[in-house]
Amino acid sequence: MSASLEKGINALKEQVDSTTASFFSSCVHCGMCADACLFYTETGCPTSTPITKAEPLRRIWKSEYTLLGRIGKMFGLTATVDDALLTKWETRVYDNCTLCGRCSMVCPMGIDIALLIRKTREGMAAAGHAPKDLIGATKRAVTIGSPMGVKLPALMAQIKHVEKDTGMTIPLDVVGAEYMLLLSSMEIMNFPEFIEATAKIFDKAGVTWTISTEAFEATNSGIQIGVSDIAAELVQRIVDAAKKLKVKTVISPECGHAYMAIRWDGPNLVGKPFSFKVRHILEVLEEFRKDGRLKITGKETRRLTYHDPCQISRRGGVIDQPRNLINLFSDNFVEMPDHGKMGWCCGAGGGVSSNERADKVRLKVFQRKKDQLDEIKPDAIVSACSNCRIHLEDGLEEYNMDIPLMSLTETLAEHLAD
Amino acid sequence: MMSEIEFLNWARGPGFQIAVIIFIAGVIIRFGEILLLGRKANLAEAKGSEMSGGLRTIVSRSIPDKSTFQRSTFTVVAGYIFHIGLFVTIFLFAPHILMFKDIIGFGWPSLPTPVVDAMAVVTIIALLAVLIHRMRDTVLKFLTTKEDYLVWMLTVLPLITGYMAFHRIGLTAPTLLSIHILSVELLLIIFPFTKLMHAFTFALSRWYNGAISGYRGVQS
Numbered sequence: 351m352s353a354s355l356e357k358g359i360n361a362l363k364e365q366v367d368s369t370t371a372s373f374f375s376s377c378v379h380c381g382m383c384a385d386a387c388l389f390y391t392e393t394g395c396p397t398s399t400p401i402t403k404a405e406p407l408r409r410i411w412k413s414e415y416t417l418l419g420r421i422g423k424m425f426g427l428t429a430t431v432d433d434a435l436l437t438k439w440e441t442r443v444y445d446n447c448t449l450c451g452r453c454s455m456v457c458p459m460g461i462d463i464a465l466l467i468r469k470t471r472e473g474m475a476a477a478g479h480a481p482k483d484l485i486g487a488t489k490r491a492v493t494i495g496s497p498m499g500v501k502l503p504a505l506m507a508q509i510k511h512v513e514k515d516t517g518m519t520i521p522l523d524v525v526g527a528e529y530m531l532l533l534s535s536m537e538i539m540n541f542p543e544f545i546e547a548t549a550k551i552f553d554k555a556g557v558t559w560t561i562s563t564e565a566f567e568a569t570n571s572g573i574q575i576g577v578s579d580i581a582a583e584l585v586q587r588i589v590d591a592a593k594k595l596k597v598k599t600v601i602s603p604e605c606g607h608a609y610m611a612i613r614w615d616g617p618n619l620v621g622k623p624f625s626f627k628v629r630h631i632l633e634v635l636e637e638f639r640k641d642g643r644l645k646i647t648g649k650e651t652r653r654l655t656y657h658d659p660c661q662i663s664r665r666g667g668v669i670d671q672p673r674n675l676i677n678l679f680s681d682n683f684v685e686m687p688d689h690g691k692m693g694w695c696c697g698a699g700g701g702v703s704s705n706e707r708a709d710k711v712r713l714k715v716f717q718r719k720k721d722q723l724d725e726i727k728p729d730a731i732v733s734a735c736s737n738c739r740i741h742l743e744d745g746l747e748e749y750n751m752d753i754p755l756m757s758l759t760e761t762l763a764e765h766l767a768d
Numbered sequence: 769m770m771s772e773i774e775f776l777n778w779a780r781g782p783g784f785q786i787a788v789i790i791f792i793a794g795v796i797i798r799f800g801e802i803l804l805l806g807r808k809a810n811l812a813e814a815k816g817s818e819m820s821g822g823l824r825t826i827v828s829r830s831i832p833d834k835s836t837f838q839r840s841t842f843t844v845v846a847g848y849i850f851h852i853g854l855f856v857t858i859f860l861f862a863p864h865i866l867m868f869k870d871i872i873g874f875g876w877p878s879l880p881t882p883v884v885d886a887m888a889v890v891t892i893i894a895l896l897a898v899l900i901h902r903m904r905d906t907v908l909k910f911l912t913t914k915e916d917y918l919v920w921m922l923t924v925l926p927l928i929t930g931y932m933a934f935h936r937i938g939l940t941a942p943t944l945l946s947i948h949i950l951s952v953e954l955l956l957i958i959f960p961f962t963k964l965m966h967a968f969t970f971a972l973s974r975w976y977n978g979a980i981s982g983y984r985g986v987q988s
Contacts, residue, residue: 369976371802376966376973379916380847381907382832385839396910416801418961455988456836458847459966460829460974614984617811627813667815667985688835691986 355433358477362410362431365469371415373466374408376459377401383463386456388694388718389446393711398446400453404466406431406439406473436479443467443474444481445708449607450660450695464665471576480575481705488571488580495587497571497704498535502563505533508542509561518549523595524560529634530597530626531561532568532588532612534605536736544604544736547763551635554766555643559601565591568603570611574701581611582619588612592626599627601634604757606661606699606735613666630662631759632734636671639678645767650680652729656758657686657719657742658693659735672758676732679765686722694718698741716745723753730754732761772942779949787953794960795968802972814983821982822975828987829974846898853891857884857927888931895924919962925951 351359381399384390389398412419413428422428451464474480487497494501509520521527529552537544552559565587572581592600602609613628629637638644656676662668669690676683688694697715702708719742723731731753733739742755770778810818837844858864862878869875878884899920902908929951931937933944958964981988 366805368802368805368807369973369980371805372969372972372976375798375802375969376963378963378966379908379911379913380843381905381911382836382840382843384907386836390907391839394906396907399907399911402911415805417797454977456832456840457977458829458832458844459970460825460977460988462977462980465980614812617813618808621811623811623813664986665984667981669986691988692833692835 352433354476354478355431355436358436358473358479359410359431361476362407362470362473363414365407365472366411366415369462370407370411370466370469373459373461373463374411376461378459380458383453383457383461386453387447388450388452388697388715389448389711392715392717395446397442400447400463400467401457401461403439403442403447404463404470406435407466407470409435410473431473433477433479436474436477439470440474440479440481441707443470444484444701445705445711447700448660448695448697448702449665449700451665452660452692452695455664455691468576472578473576475576481701481707483705483707484571484575484701487701487704488575488577491567491569491571491584492580496535496538496567497569498539500535500538500567502566505538505561505563505566508538508545512542512546512549516546516549518553520545520549521558521560523563524558525594526596527558527560528597529557529559529599529601530592530595531559531601531603531631532608533561533566533603534569534608534736535567536569536605536740537603538566540740541736541757541760543760544757547757547760548603548631550763550766551638551644551759554645555638557638557643560595560597562591562595564594568605568608568612570608570615571701571704573607573611573615574704578619581615582621585612585616585619588616589620589624592624597626599629599634600624602628602630604631604734604736604739604759606659606666606737609666609668610661630666630668630671630734632662632668632671632675635675635759635762639675644678644762646678646762646765647767648679648765650730650761650765651682652680653682653684653727654680654730654732654756655684655686655723655726655728656689657696657731657733657738658689658691659733659738660693660695660699662734663693664691672732672734675758675762679762684726684728687725688722694722696738696741696745698737698744699735703737703741712741713745713748716741716748719745720749720751723751728753730756732756732758734758772940772946776942776946776949779946779953783953784949787956791956791959794957795965798960798965799968802969807976810983812983815985816982818979818983821987822977822979824982825978825988826971826974829977842897842901846894846901850891850894850898853887853894854923854927856887857891857930860884885931885934888927888934892924892927892931895920895927915962918958919964922951922955922958923964926955 383400453463860879929948
């Protein structure tokens with residue numbers, strides 16, 4: 351056995367717990383998860399059946415943690431994990447799954463299939479079977495601090511622009527601020543409007559906030575590629591900065607997996623509860639709304655819909671907040687046929703968008719979103735994840751659909767009363 | 769050579785006891801294997817309750833949402849039919865209840881025999897439909913293993929042998945009954961070591977699913 355394969359197998363073993371065992375024990379091979387997965391419904395490719403994507407992990411569980419499997423292994427009857435299997439599974443686990451978790455909502459046995467695939471990635475990555483683009487992004491995240499290679503000077507340049515445009519000061523490294531805002535590289539490079547929007551809203555709401563120059567990156571490549579050690583290191587940077595600045599709440603920006611990483615996985619990765627709260631920007635805005643801190647003027651008359659970013663809605667629990675917020679500035683809001691916790695993924699989450707090899711399939715499975723949009727024909731789409739946003743724009747262009755895409759935070763800021 | 773009656777006595781006596789012991793021991797071993805692995809406590813600040821989320825999903829996952837039902841209609845409908853059919857034929861057939869009463873000391877009301885008889889036929893037909901679906905559907909062909917066919921066979925066998933025993937088809941009554949009991953024993957023996965375990969573990973796995981989601985404030 352090669353050293354890397356052994357590492358992979360050990361990483362898979364570490365993932366097995368009572369949830370894993372009860373999930374694999376319960377699968378009856380009914381195939382309903384395939385019908386819930388856009389990588390199957392839009393391609394018709396049976397290898398994209400969600401539960402089969404976790405096959406390497408299942409084999410480890412069966413051969414190491416069940417009596418029958420262990421006996422079978424002695425006689426060479428239990429299937430084992432080898433490099434050939436992992437090579438074959440690489441595209442299934444990384445290119446054809448966004449960890450959106452829709453399968454986990456549909457499985458009649460209640461198997462959290464997305465969790466099993468996420469766990470499988472730990473073994474794949476340890477055995478050296480992760481996509482090279484994700485390896486690159488993860489390396490940049492560790493060494494530079496951002497998967498896209500965005501350094502502090504780039505952020506400072508964008509902040510300067512925002513300050514010049516608005517005449518406002520963006521608070522940096524302010525000790526004792528109530529909120530510490532994180533940003534995704536995508537927002538810094540492609541959507542600096544987000545910084546401007548949050549600055550305006552926070553100013554109007556009269557709260558103190560800051561950005562840390564030491565830990566401003568919200569994304570976590572360790573989560574996407576499946577290397578818990580690296581994920582933990584990236585989370586720790588934020589924890590250290592939050593402690594140093596003594597903030598009460600860390601805000602996860604409009605990015606799906608960043609929220610999963612810091613809000614739900616974060617404390618478990620570093621092995622300690624946080625001494626501060628973590629909230630998604632939409633949760634913070636919803637609190638402002640409830641406290642009457644958001645004065646809104648002018649209503650959108652366009653027919654708006656909301657695209658649920660999977661890690662924020664289904665996997666994150668921020669479902670009602672965006673709807674309440676949109677209703678502040680819209681009289682014409684319409685839901686897609688499947689929405690909220692049953693929403694369909696855009697097709698580019700979970701590291702798929704960072705993996706060039708998956709470009710073709712992510713645009714193909716966008717057909718699912720297109721069909722949803724065709725049914726309700728909105729004038730504009732509102733969302734709250736810059737990764738969804740970039741991919742949705744890509745998909746809309748690919749399918750010749752002329753529907754503008756808006757960030758919820760930015761749109762809200764545009765409707766603030768003076 | 770055992771006589772017909774001796775064979776029947778062995779099947780319903782020692783044979784049945786052996787099968788039940790393997791069944792019970794197997795189920796306990798399997799649950800031990802699962803639960804002893806343990807699970808780390810969640811350190812993230814909770815947004816909802818694990819317990820209520822878990823309990824809710826144990827129940828709610830029995831009913832698919834509309835869009836899932838439309839996409840997986842056959843699987844849901846055929847699945848419901850054969851599961852109800854199995855429940856009725858196993859637990860609501862008067863002679864079976866007598867047997868349970870013999871073992872555990874109490875019984876419960878039965879359904880009229882002709883109803884159970886009809887249900888047996890419906891269940892066999894549903895299981896045949898499920899088998900054909902499994903053999904023809906692209907996803908299911910990809911998913912299916914030898915174990916799936918073995919489990920299918922050993923599930924349908926007691927239904928067929930029971931139907932034959934009740935209607936005295938082909939052989940003498942004691943022999944038919946012996947064969948029926950043996951087929952049930954086979955099912956009991958493989959039960960803990962195959963996907964049949966889902967009849968117990970579904971509650972565990974639904975609970976975990978609901979608990980994971982419930983903790984994050986999502987009803988799954």
